[in-house]
Amino acid sequence: MRHAILALACCAPIGAQTLAVKGETVYTMAGPAIRDGVVIMRDGKIERVGTAVSTPIPSGMRTLTAKVVTPGLVDAHSTVGLSGILNQNHDQDQLETSAPMQPELRAIDAYNAKDALVGWLRSFGVTTIHTGHGPGSLISGQTMVVKTLGGNVEQDTVRAAAMVAASLGEDGRASGGKAPGTRAKMIAMLRGEFIKAKEYAAKAAKAEKGKEPARDLRLEALGKVLAGELPLLVTVNKANDILAALRLGTEFGLKLVLDGAAEAPLVLEEIKASGYPVFLHPTMARPSGDSGALSLETASKLKAAGIPFAIPSGFEGYVPKTRVILFEAALAAANGLTPEQALEAITIEPARLLGIANRVGSIESGKDGDLALYDGDPLEYTTHSIGVVIGGRLVSEARR
Amino acid sequence: MLVKIAAPALLAATLAAFAQTNPVAFTGARVIPIEGEEIANGTVVVENGKIVAVGPAASVTVPANAQRIVLKGKVVMPGLVDSHSHIGQPEGADSSAPIQPDVRVLDSVNARASSIKRARAGGITTVNVMPGSGHLMSGQTLYLKLREARTIDDLLIKLPNGSIAGGMKMANGTNSRRNPPFPGTRAKSAALVREQFIKAQEYRAKIRAVAGDQTKLPPRDLGLEALVELLDGKRVVQHHTHRHDDILTVIRLAEEFGFKVVLHHVSDGWMVAREAAASKCVIGASVIVIDSPGGKLEARDVAFETGGEMDRAGVLVGFHTDDGVTDSRWFLRSPALAVRAGMDRRKALAAVTLSNAKLLELDGRVGSLKAGKDADLLVLSGDPLSVYTHVEQTWVEGKKVWDRANPQDRLFATGGPGAAQDGALMHLDECGGHTLEGSSN
Numbered sequence: 137m138r139h140a141i142l143a144l145a146c147c148a149p150i151g152a153q154t155l156a157v158k159g160e161t162v163y164t165m166a167g168p169a170i171r172d173g174v175v176i177m178r179d180g181k182i183e184r185v186g187t188a189v190s191t192p193i194p195s196g197m198r199t200l201t202a203k204v205v206t207p208g209l210v211d212a213h214s215t216v217g218l219s220g221i222l223n224q225n226h227d228q229d230q231l232e233t234s235a236p237m238q239p240e241l242r243a244i245d246a247y248n249a250k251d252a253l254v255g256w257l258r259s260f261g262v263t264t265i266h267t268g269h270g271p272g273s274l275i276s277g278q279t280m281v282v283k284t285l286g287g288n289v290e291q292d293t294v295r296a297a298a299m300v301a302a303s304l305g306e307d308g309r310a311s312g313g314k315a316p317g318t319r320a321k322m323i324a325m326l327r328g329e330f331i332k333a334k335e336y337a338a339k340a341a342k343a344e345k346g347k348e349p350a351r352d353l354r355l356e357a358l359g360k361v362l363a364g365e366l367p368l369l370v371t372v373n374k375a376n377d378i379l380a381a382l383r384l385g386t387e388f389g390l391k392l393v394l395d396g397a398a399e400a401p402l403v404l405e406e407i408k409a410s411g412y413p414v415f416l417h418p419t420m421a422r423p424s425g426d427s428g429a430l431s432l433e434t435a436s437k438l439k440a441a442g443i444p445f446a447i448p449s450g451f452e453g454y455v456p457k458t459r460v461i462l463f464e465a466a467l468a469a470a471n472g473l474t475p476e477q478a479l480e481a482i483t484i485e486p487a488r489l490l491g492i493a494n495r496v497g498s499i500e501s502g503k504d505g506d507l508a509l510y511d512g513d514p515l516e517y518t519t520h521s522i523g524v525v526i527g528g529r530l531v532s533e534a535r536r
Numbered sequence: 537m538l539v540k541i542a543a544p545a546l547l548a549a550t551l552a553a554f555a556q557t558n559p560v561a562f563t564g565a566r567v568i569p570i571e572g573e574e575i576a577n578g579t580v581v582v583e584n585g586k587i588v589a590v591g592p593a594a595s596v597t598v599p600a601n602a603q604r605i606v607l608k609g610k611v612v613m614p615g616l617v618d619s620h621s622h623i624g625q626p627e628g629a630d631s632s633a634p635i636q637p638d639v640r641v642l643d644s645v646n647a648r649a650s651s652i653k654r655a656r657a658g659g660i661t662t663v664n665v666m667p668g669s670g671h672l673m674s675g676q677t678l679y680l681k682l683r684e685a686r687t688i689d690d691l692l693i694k695l696p697n698g699s700i701a702g703g704m705k706m707a708n709g710t711n712s713r714r715n716p717p718f719p720g721t722r723a724k725s726a727a728l729v730r731e732q733f734i735k736a737q738e739y740r741a742k743i744r745a746v747a748g749d750q751t752k753l754p755p756r757d758l759g760l761e762a763l764v765e766l767l768d769g770k771r772v773v774q775h776h777t778h779r780h781d782d783i784l785t786v787i788r789l790a791e792e793f794g795f796k797v798v799l800h801h802v803s804d805g806w807m808v809a810r811e812a813a814a815s816k817c818v819i820g821a822s823v824i825v826i827d828s829p830g831g832k833l834e835a836r837d838v839a840f841e842t843g844g845e846m847d848r849a850g851v852l853v854g855f856h857t858d859d860g861v862t863d864s865r866w867f868l869r870s871p872a873l874a875v876r877a878g879m880d881r882r883k884a885l886a887a888v889t890l891s892n893a894k895l896l897e898l899d900g901r902v903g904s905l906k907a908g909k910d911a912d913l914l915v916l917s918g919d920p921l922s923v924y925t926h927v928e929q930t931w932v933e934g935k936k937v938w939d940r941a942n943p944q945d946r947l948f949a950t951g952g953p954g955a956a957q958d959g960a961l962m963h964l965d966e967c968g969g970h971t972l973e974g975s976s977n
Contacts, residue, residue, distance in 0.1 A: 221830030252836075256828050402953070422860055423956035431951040455831030455838075455861060463827060466923045467866070471950065517872035517923045 154178045155528050156193045157507055159205030163476070165484040165498040175205065177505035177528035185499050200523055200530065204514055206479060207499050208263025208506030208526060211461050212446035212486035213369070213395055213415045215270040217247040217254055217282065221457055227251070230270035230451065232277070236310050237329055239300045239361070240353035241277030243268030247289045249282070253458050257449075258284040259534045260462050260521045261508025264496050266298055266486070270451040271307040271371035271395075274322055275300060275329075278357065279369060281490055283506075283526055294492060299369040299393065300361050302326070305377040305426045323380050330388050333358035367391035369415070373398040373426035382410045393489065396450070398430035404441045413444040413489045416481075418459045419467040421450060435481065436472025446486035447478070466515035475515055505529075559583035560934065561598040562913070565607035568920065569905035570614055570890045580612055582911035585933035590905045607915055611925075613885070614905050615661025615912030615932065616867055617892035619822040620774065620800050620856030623651035623864060625958065628667020628675035628705065634718045634725075635732050637704060637766075638758035639675035641667055642692075647685040650948070650956050655864035656682050656938040657949040659927040660857075661912040662693075662893070662902045669707035669776040672719065672729055676762060677703040677774055679896050681912070683932045693898070701898065703798070704766055707776035708785055709834050726785055733793040736763035766795040772819065772897060773797040778834035780804035783812065790817035798822050798895045800856070802846070803838040809849030820852030820895050823887075824861070825870040843871075843887060844879030853883065854892035865949060872921040885920060 155177045162173030164185060174191040176184045184191050193199055220227025229246040232238060247267065248254075257265065268279030281295040302308070308322045316322040336355040340348050360366040370381045373396045385392035394400070395415040400407060407414065416435055423430050438445045447468055449459040461482040469478035487497025495504045505528030512519035524532035560582050567578025569590055579596035581589040589596045598604065627644040629636035645665060646652075655663060661682050667674040679701040680691040693701035708725050712718065719725040739760040746752040765771040773790070775797050777783050783799055790797040799805065799812060799821045812818050823843045830836055847853045855870035857863065862870070871884035883891075886903075893903025901910050915929040927949070930938040939945050947955050 221828075221836060222833055223831050224833065253828060253830060399953075420863060420866065422863065423951050424860075428956040429951070429953040431955075433950050433952070452831070455835055456827035456829075457831035458828045460827055470924050470926070515923060517869060518876045518921055520876060 154197050156197045156199040158201045160203045162205045166500045180527040182501050182503050182505050202509035204510040206508045207483045209261045209482045210486040211265040211449050213448035214265045214267040215451045216458050217267050221252045231272040237275040239275045239357035243278050243280035244296045249288050249292050254284050254286050259532050259536045260460050263506040263526050269301045271303040274308045275302045299367045302370045304372040305374050364391045369393045371395040375399040375402040398427035401437050408441050415448045416445050418450045418464040432471035435468040447481040469515050559599045559602040561602040561604050565610045565612040568613040571904040582934045587909050587911050611916040614889045616659045616888045617662040618660045618857050619664050619854045619892040619895045621663045621859045623655050623859050624649045626665050629671045634671050635673040637762035641678045645688050647688045653948040656930050658865040658867050659914045660864050661932045666705045669711040672712045674705045677705050703772045703774040706773050709778050709782040736760050740764045776800050778803040780807040783808050787815045803835045806842045806845035809846045813850035821846050822854045822856045825873050840873050840877035843874040847883050853887050854895045855887045
């Protein structure tokens with residue numbers, strides 16, 4: 137029964153096309169929700185949004201109707217497309233352990249747009265994912281931003297290189313007696329490498345034409361981190377490790393994103409002062425190891441402290457092979473966030489923090505025509521996703 | 537210092553010694569008894585650990601000496617029954633052999649584990665604690681009541697014949713395939729299991745042949761004794777199985793040897809629902825609800841629809857947490873997501889209460905609010921299938937074992953520092969150094 141849905145192809149020809157969506161409630165995430173709202177899309181973009189009265193649908197335009205309409209959901213941090221559904225060696229490309237620091241590994245060289253989990257996420261309204269190399273080594277590689285179209289990596293990519301993924305604490309520890317074996321060693325290795333990258337960049341900048349230093353993919357990637365072109369996404373959960381990450385960020389003037397951050401409530405002031413945002417652990421993540429102290433209420437504490445955050449699906453090593461941000465946000469809404477704040481954490485906030493809010497995350501004219509349609513409160517367990525629109529095209533009609 | 541340590545233990549012992557005597561009446565709530573219709577304004581009276589009355593406020597007389605708990609706007613339902621969990625740090629068989637029926641989870645459970653506290657916070661009052669699925673047969677499971685507990689004995693369920701309630705964990709498919717002496721293929725897995733059951737049949741025949749003459753009994757064999765319990769229907773096989781053909785293998789073996797079986801996980805259960813319904817050996821299915829398919833080959837086709845599909849085919853359906861695969865604290869998500877995928881609401885609610893009680897053969901005691909049954913019940917802030925609802929109180933046998941209004945209890949619902957700590961363990965690394973880690977489930 138589900139095969140038909142997973143196999144849903146999204147390869148209709150691209151061309152001039154229009155689509156209208158009517159919703160009893162339209163959460164634009166750019167101002168208050170619109171009652172009896174209408175969204176009109178043309179050539180992949182949102183052309184108009186407003187009330188049914190102020191936004192008449194041209195006669196003959198294909199029109200979808202839903203109780204609730206939200207922007208297509210944006211997953212702030214996933215590994216889907218690299219960590220495949222079968223969880224066998226041949227489909228796990230999110231982590232390469234031959235060296236502790238491999239920032240040169242590009243996500244676009246591994247992303248499988250046809251993995252069934254891409255379609256699974258899409259069927260619940262997730263239209264954009266920030267995915268790529270996962271936690272599990274000191275620097276595992278780069279990430280990317282992609283639409284969940286299920287076409288191919290070239291067509292679906294929004295941003296080919298988004299961040300460089302790093303891990304501290306247990307996730308950063310190498311096995312088998314290799315370095316880094318301790319927390320202090322992790323930071324020493326990162327500092328050493330960033331200093332090398334700084335010197336490399338300086339040498340390259342000063343060099344006469346033809347006398348540039350030999351290309352070094354690893355140092356080039358770290359140079360982009362130093363230049364603020366690629367933020368450093370640090371998976372880090374314990375309070376002491378969070379402080380170590382902040383220390384590293386300050387020393388090198390990095391753009392940093394704290395990922396996981398289970399013990400963030402213990403160091404809220406420090407995080408707030410750093411100005412760094414948080415990609416929180418999934419609300420329903422298991423409390424174990426470095427994340428033993430995680431809490432359902434951390435999202436609401438971050439909100440109260442004014443720390444920008446998103447709720448991602450994170451990385452899963454076993455079952456479920458991916459989480460769904462719609463469900464994770466729902467539990468946060470049941471534990472301190474308002475439903476609107478929970479929706480923000482899976483739409484406009486991740487879009488801002490990923491630097492793609494000009495395209496996705498809210499329903500505003502000029503943005504991509506990415507919408508999620510539901511037959512009730514999207515966060516409620518028993519509500520169904522009834523339609524998904526990406527680039528102004530209906531890509532899923534599954535009732536899920 | 538000594539006094540500080542001894543005091544709570546003493547207090548707990550004192551509380552345990554004085555069972556509830558005065559009746560307690562829960563009034564004003566919407567009552568979902570599971571057996572029978574929902575009651576808009578219901579009264580539940582409990583006394584001495586048992587339910588003595590359930591009904592509309594107008595028809596139930598509250599005893600004069602009863603403590604009244606007024607629950608306007610709340611929902612009262614039976615305590616949840618989880619038919620498959622790994623709370624309490626259970627251990628079963630080791631890696632020495634694929635079939636170890638002599639091993640008992642009883643001899644491993646930590647009654648004070650934080651996972652047990654989190655299960656109470658999720659409203660679970662009865663639970664089947666199982667060893668893992670890395671063996672064809674990994675040992676005897678335990679059916680526990682999540683009473684306040686100092687020791688494992690405080691959690692046990694004693695059956696009328698004096699034995700301790702529990703099943704037998706079996707598995708097939710990929711988890712139990714390993715290097716020798718474990719099986720390398722599915723057919724070998726089935727052959728090893730058949731061999732053992734045939735031995736058990738022969739052992740039972742020898743015992744029967746002595747016709748009561750104790751001096752002629754064969755030497756005791758703990759493993760074969762446990763298998764004879766399966767052959768005699770005194771213990772139920774709780775069988776991990778995912779792929780459609782593996783499910784059919786379980787049914788084939790159960791029918792060959794006549795053991796009673798519950799099919800667990802059943803990722804492909806929707807494909808063979810009719811066969812499961814048709815077998816007299818299959819008590820029912822204990823279904824897992826997972827947020828996405830995959831994670832292992834056998835779970836590639838796991839679906840929210842499975843519970844509903846099997847129910848409609850006539851299979852008795854329960855859900856389970858498989859905690860820590862899913863979390864006991866949001867066990868009610870399972871019936872909710874099943875309803876989302878088309879399952880009948882009443883059947884879905886029964887699947888975490890009465891149907892699960894039937895899968896554990898404990899439905900005479902738990903699973904519904906009915907006079908004479910154990911006073912295991914929950915107070916909920918709203919509808920059980922809403923994400924916004926919280927479990928507010930968990931009662932086991934007439935005693936409140938968890939209360940969201942108590943900050944120390946609440947911690948086990950929300951998480952936070954201390955909610956998942958089970959003591960510090962020292963791990964030696966290969967260089968002779970050590971790291972100190974909090975262990976958790």
